[in-house]
Amino acid sequence: MKIGLQLGYWGAQPPTRAQELVDAAEAAGFDAVFAAESWGSDAFTPLAWWGSGTERVRLGTSVAQLSARTPTSCAMHALTLDHLSGGRAILGLGVSGPQVVEGWYGQPFAKPLARTREYVSIVRQVLAREAPVVNPGPHYPLPYDGPGSTGLGKPLKPITHPLRADIPIWLGAEGPKNVAMTAEIADGWLAIYYSPRLAPLYDKWLDEGFARAGARRSRDDFEIAATCQVIVTDDTAAAVAALKPVTALYVGGMGAPELNFHAQVYSRMGYEREVEEIGRLFRDGRKDEAAAVVPDEMVTETMIIGDADEVRAGVRRWEDAGVTMLLVNCHDADQVRQIVDIVR
Template sequence: MKFGLQLGYWGAGPIVGAPELVAAAEDSGFDAVFTAESWGSDAYTPLSWWGSSTQRVRLGTAVAQLSARPPTSLAMAALTLDHLSGGRHIIGLGVSGPQVVEGWYGQPFGAPLARTREYVRIVRDVLARAERVTSDGDHYPLPYPASAAGATGLGKPLKAITHPLRADLPVWLGAEGPRNVAQTAEIADGWLAVFFSLGLAEQYNTWLDEGFARPGARRSRADFEVAANCQVVVTDDVAAAIDRYRPSTALYVGGMGAKEKNFHADLYRRMGYGAAVDEIGRLFQAGRKAEAVAAVPDEMVRETMIAGTFDEVKTQIAQWESAGVTMLMVTARETETIKALGRLAG
C-alpha cells in the first residue's frame, strides 16, 4: 500500500507548516503529495511551491476543477510542472458541483460526464503534440466557432510551443457515482475516491470493471491506480479520533453542495445513512452547524476511516488493499503522524 499526503485547499490562510509536512512525507517514504482547490487557493501554485523542495515524491492535484481552466490551460500548467519536477506530476481532475461551477466560475454544470470526456481528450491531445489541437465537441470547441456570438473568425488551430517532458502524463479523475466511476476506469489512469467505504467496495469494483471492459479502455485493473482519501489514525482512543473528524463529515454531507444536488450526500446514502444525511443537511442548511455535527453517527465517520492500535491499523490497511485500493491519501497535519504512517507503509 502506498501513502499520499493530501494537503487539500487552504482555509482563511496557507496551511501551517506545509513545507515541513512535505519534507516529512518524502523522508518517510510517501509516494505522492497532493493539493486541492475549492473557491479560494488554487491547486497548482502551492503544489509547485512546496514541491520545489522535493526530489522523489510525485506531485498531484486532487483535484483541479475542470471549470477553473480551459483544457488547453490545464495542459499548459501540467506540462510546465512536469518539466520543473522532472516528470513527477499527476493530473487529478474533477467536475466539482453546480454551486461552485455556476456560482463561482460562471460556467454551466450540465453534462458533467461528456464534459469530462471531452476535457481529458483535449488535454491528452495537447500533451501528445502530434498535431495542431482541434475539437468539434459541444463543450470546448477549438478553434472557437466563427459563427458564435462575439467571435472574430480569426482563431486557428495551434500546437504547444513547449515540448512536454511526458506525452502520456497520468490523468486521475475524482468520481463518486456509478457512471462517473465507470467512465474513469475507461478513460483515465487512476481513480481519486473521495470517500471510500469497504462496505461499498464490491459495488465500486463492479463499476470499475464495467469501464475496464469498454472498447478502447486505457487501462486494466493491473495497471490502474485507486487512491482513496482516508483518515488513518494510530490510537488507543478511537472515539476521540471519530470526534475529531465528525465536523468534516458534517461539512461535506451538509454543506458542500446544494440541497437539490450534493454528490457527497448521495454517496453516504448509498452507504445506508439516508436518514442521518437528511437530518444533517436540514440542520446545516438552517445554520445550526453544531447540531449538524452532533447528528453525525459514529459509524458514519468510521465508515471512511482507518483507526486503532498499530496492529489493528495494519490489518485494516490490508483489508482496503484487498478491496482494490492502491494508495491511501491522508490529511495528516503533524510531522510525527506522517512519520508513524511511513512506518506502516514500510
C-alpha cells in the same frame, strides 16, 4: 500500499507547516504529494513551490477543477509542472459541483460527464503534440467559432514540447457513471469517502469501464487513490467525535440541497435517514446538532482509526478492497513518520 500526502486547499490563510510536511513525506517514503482547490488557493502553485525541493515524490492535483481553466490552459499547467519536477506530475481532475461551477466560475454545470470526456480528450491532444489541437465541441470547441468569434482562430500545438505525452490523468469520481467513465478514459481514480464494504459495488462500476472499447487501462495498471484519515490513537471514541463535524459539513453543507454528491455517497452506504436529517439541521444553521446526528459508523467506515494493530488491520482491509494508495492528511512531520512506520 502506497501512501500519498494530501495538503488539501487553504483556509483563510496559507498553512504554516506545509513545507515541513512535504519534506517529511519525501524523506519517509511517501509516493506522492497532492494539493487541492476550492474557491481560494489553487492546486498547482503549492506543488511547484513546496515540491521544488523534492526529488522523488510525485506531485498531483487532487483535484483541479475543470471549470477553473480551459482544457488547453490546464494542459499547459500540467506540462509545466511535469517539466519542473522531472516527470513527476499527476493531473487529478474533477467537475466540482453546481454551486462552485456556476456560482464561482460562472460556467454551466450541465452534462458533467460529457464535459469531462471532452476535456480529457483535449488535454491528451495537447500532451501528445502530434498535430494542432482541434475539437468540434460542443463544450470546448477549438478553434472557437461561436458568438463573438472573429473567425481568425487558428489550431495550434504547444510551443513547449511536453516532457511526457502520457502524464497520468486521475479523475475524482463519486457516482456509478462517473466511476465507470474514469476506468475507461483515465489512469487512476481519486476516490473520496471510499468504503471497503462497498468494494464489490465499486468493482462493478470499474469493470464496466475497463470492458469498454478503447479503455486505456486494465485493473492491473489502474491506480485507486482513496482519501482516508489514518489516525493512530488509543482513544478511538475521541477521534471519531472530533471528525463528526467535518462529516456533517460535507454531507450537509458542501453542495446544494438538490444536488450534493457527497451526500449521495453516504446515502448509497445506507445512511439515507441520517443524510436527510444532517442536511436539514445544517441548512437551519444548527451545525452542532447536525454533527450529533452522525453515527460512529459513518465516520469509521470511511477512515482508519485505532491503535497501531487496528490501523495495520485497517490498511490491509483497504488494500484487499482494491485501494492502491491511501491519500492521508497529516498535522506534522512526526505523524508522517508514524503513519509510514505502521503502514509499511
